[in-house]
Amino acid sequence: MQPPSLTMKVYKLFLDIYYDNFGTFGNVYHSLGGVYVQFENMPAHQKKLLKNQFVLRFVSFGGNFNKFMLLFVSGMKEFEQEKLMKMNGKDSWVIANLGVVTADLPQGNNMADIPATSRYHHTTDVQFKEISDEFVTTRQNQLCTEYGLRVKPSILDRLLRERHLQTSQDVYYATAGKFE
Incomplete structure (x- = not known):
């Protein structure tokens, strides 16, 4: 699908997901685990800021990851198909895809479908x-x-993503240097 106009701005977003099952972010935000989203195509110096880690939802103890992510996945499927949106009052073309999925070890990896x-x-x-x-x-x-x-397969397999980019590292290592 092509943008309706050559003058229309195109925004391509890549979202990284961090599944934190009672880990590092749990101590910062909440004692429950949670799913956090970050824009992958954000400059590196901004990625390091905790304010740029967005809480998608908190996960209740014993929650089912696939059920938990169903709403997010259905929304992402819409953006994979490209979407016309108003950005700063102007029509813009928005495309979004899943970037990297990182999770706590070991149970977080199982829930996010990342091999240990x-x-x-x-x-x-x-x-x-x-x-x-x-x-x-x-x-x-x-x-x-x-x-x-x-x-x-995980519910995340319904989304377009590059499986080679997935990492099984603990969220602590993914956020190293962000708590200075």
Whole structure:
């Protein structure tokens, strides 16, 4: 889809998600875990500022990550298709995609569908296909254990994203230097 006018401004946004399950941000904002969003295409010196980490929602104890993220994913799907919006009173073309997903270790990685080993390789696609093609549930589970993968994809897999950019580092390391 092309912008309706060559003079219209185009905004391309990449959103990074940090899933914090009782980690660093929990001590700063709230004792509950939460999901925080940051604009990836923000200048590096601004990314370091805590005020530029936006709370998407707090996660209740024992909450289901897929249900929790359903509203966010449906909104992001609209922006993946490009959207006409008013920005500063002028029509603008807005496109948004998911950037990097970072989560606490280890349970946060499981909920955000990031392998704890931080491994993603082109052969992983073949392994996902092998798991999904298997009809016997116990064999699916064996393959998942063998490959270190999940039976069901995360809700975030519904969004366009570059799986090679995902990281399994703890949110503490992702925010190093931001609390000076």
